[in-house]
Amino acid sequence: MKIHGDIQSGNCYxxxxxCSLLGIEHQWIHVDIMAGDTAKADFLKKTPSGKIPLLELADGRCLSESNAILNYLAAGTELLPTDKFELAKVQQWQFFEQYSHEPYIAVARFIAKYLGLPDERKAEYTAKQVGGHKALAVMEKQLSTTAYLTGDSLTTADISLYGYTHVAHEGGFDLHLYPSILAWIANIQKNKNYTGM
Known part of the structure; x- marks a missing residue:
């Protein structure tokens, strides 16, 4: 299988x-979004949305949206529950990640890290801080009672939220305000197959 992405993107990472945690062999194909790679015709043939990451299977089928890819690849492993309620809890956190976390933390990080915090984006960057801290506070509350987001075991919910949370400081978010999140990050990084950005 091929994975098209930019390793600096939390959604791709x-x-x-x-793949590292589960030992999934794949070919990584770097996509430079700043150079317009996702707008090229050959890429748009694989995914009309023109978004990364993109999973391309050996038979040519393609799947986009990071959380859909995570759950597809984790199906049948300990990282994705089969119990209907437990699976729904994983998905609940993944929806939270896409709608309440990523639009603030990832965007603030993009403005600061990729764009260099230009003057014309400073007001937007500042505005993202409130929503980002609100999302981190929700995570902190949960992680103060359980080791992982859905309980005592690592799931794709954790991987979904880890992507941008562990680099939230690059978007101006001080993670030292969230000791339970820091402990959770440390737990994930202790996995013997862990790989950083």
Missing amino acids: KIKLL
């Missing part, structure tokens, strides 16, 4: 991390 979480796929790389899952």
